[in-house]
Amino acid sequence: MDWQILFTEWADFLIRWVHVIAGVCWIGSSFYFVHLDLSLRKREGLPEGVGGEAWQVHGGGFYNMMKYTVAPSHLPRELTWFKWEAYWTFISGFTLLCWHYYAHAELYLIDKTVMDLTSTQAIAIGIGVLVLGWVIYDFLCRSKLGDNDLALGVVGFAFLVAIAFGLTKVFSGRGAFIQLGALIGTIMVANVAMNIMPNQKKTVAALIAGQPPNPAYGKTAKSRSLHNNYLTLPVIFLMVSNHYPLAFASKWNWLIATLVMVIGGLIRHFFNSEHAGKGSPWWTWVAAAACFLGIVLLSGVSRENGGASLAPAPAAVKFAQVEEIVTSRCSMCHAAEPVWDGVPVPPKGVMLDTPQRIRLHAQQIYVQSVMTRAMPPGGNVTELSDEDRKVLAAWVQGGAALQ
Numbered sequence: 001m002d003w004q005i006l007f008t009e010w011a012d013f014l015i016r017w018v019h020v021i022a023g024v025c026w027i028g029s030s031f032y033f034v035h036l037d038l039s040l041r042k043r044e045g046l047p048e049g050v051g052g053e054a055w056q057v058h059g060g061g062f063y064n065m066m067k068y069t070v071a072p073s074h075l076p077r078e079l080t081w082f083k084w085e086a087y088w089t090f091i092s093g094f095t096l097l098c099w100h101y102y103a104h105a106e107l108y109l110i111d112k113t114v115m116d117l118t119s120t121q122a123i124a125i126g127i128g129v130l131v132l133g134w135v136i137y138d139f140l141c142r143s144k145l146g147d148n149d150l151a152l153g154v155v156g157f158a159f160l161v162a163i164a165f166g167l168t169k170v171f172s173g174r175g176a177f178i179q180l181g182a183l184i185g186t187i188m189v190a191n192v193a194m195n196i197m198p199n200q201k202k203t204v205a206a207l208i209a210g211q212p213p214n215p216a217y218g219k220t221a222k223s224r225s226l227h228n229n230y231l232t233l234p235v236i237f238l239m240v241s242n243h244y245p246l247a248f249a250s251k252w253n254w255l256i257a258t259l260v261m262v263i264g265g266l267i268r269h270f271f272n273s274e275h276a277g278k279g280s281p282w283w284t285w286v287a288a289a290a291c292f293l294g295i296v297l298l299s300g301v302s303r304e305n306g307g308a309s310l311a312p313a314p315a316a317v318k319f320a321q322v323e324e325i326v327t328s329r330c331s332m333c334h335a336a337e338p339v340w341d342g343v344p345v346p347p348k349g350v351m352l353d354t355p356q357r358i359r360l361h362a363q364q365i366y367v368q369s370v371m372t373r374a375m376p377p378g379g380n381v382t383e384l385s386d387e388d389r390k391v392l393a394a395w396v397q398g399g400a401a402l403q
């Protein structure tokens, strides 16, 4: 038994498990609090300092929630803080980023046909984007722009689109999407760690000192938390997109990322309006569906010839040809015992080392290597030629027979 592979594979899975759980807890609580905040209603006779209340029923009991707009007159004895969900999401997420994308930059992050980077350069750019992206975003929020939510939203959106575009000109599609997702996630966590938490601590310190806390603290924390709310849906799309090469490896991938951010904003707008009792803007669903259809169509535009898809299939393709191509271009990684350095087990369990297995994966082969150029990874490391891609296309289109 190969202990090293055994342990590293399981450690990888364990960290991913933690990452998803922490993310679920974080997003769950943050959706919950945004909903709660928006559904608070004023009424006569609320205690002093309370801006509104909400009634909720859950798990067999009724809850009466009240929000002290600035703070209660003194610190309650027990106070629950919400931060570890966010921090653990970041810790586990950054570990995964290093584990996969930085430790195997040549496979996941770099595409030499996009930009010929060394691993060190790629990692430096990746980390630089995370740090600088946050610094610029934070600067925008603190600047005069920060006084106008809408203007800040528009500029912040344009900033993220520019980053998405830039990343796809530097990294592989897969790498660009994960870096964009990681940047948005980093901004969201940094909002918690560098803004929301410190502001809440200042409020608590003022209470302890018996002074009235400054309402501005709560206000900026609230606006950061609203940004997080609007960024949540796109970040999840980006994180799971690496299983879907049509999203990350097609020609207009940066535009796809942009539309995803629009969809995320539209859907949050619907729920936020509804929870705030400002009606149900159903048009947002129509607009979101139109954007999604746009994504589907954009992803079908081939990289080579602007949409004309692949050339007509050569007449009958023999399976022997396909097997020869797959064996020489794919099976070094996609086999029960891969021989490629740094690929200890067949990636995603995909084995392409027997005729039956190749046939079983016909559609995936088509999506990964014909409709997109996600495979072979690393900017075509095993140099699968366009001719060979056409042969694969013709075989799949012709019914993927074994003869």
Ligand code: HEC
Residues within 6 Å of the ligand: 107, 242, 243, 244, 326, 329, 330, 331, 332, 333, 334, 340, 343, 347, 348, 350, 361, 364, 365, 368, 369, 375, 376, 377, 381, 382, 384
């Ligand atoms: C250098 C190693 C390597 C080569 C060569 C390679 N792949 Fe992959 N393949 C990978 C890795 C790594 C992944 C996992 C990517 C991820 O983590 O999402 C993968 C994933 C896949 C998947 C599953 C995608 C998913 O998310 O479920 C398919 C299908 C696939 N490859 C097909 C191919 C085909 C077809 C070829 C040959 C044309 C090929 N691969 C060549 C390394 C390779």
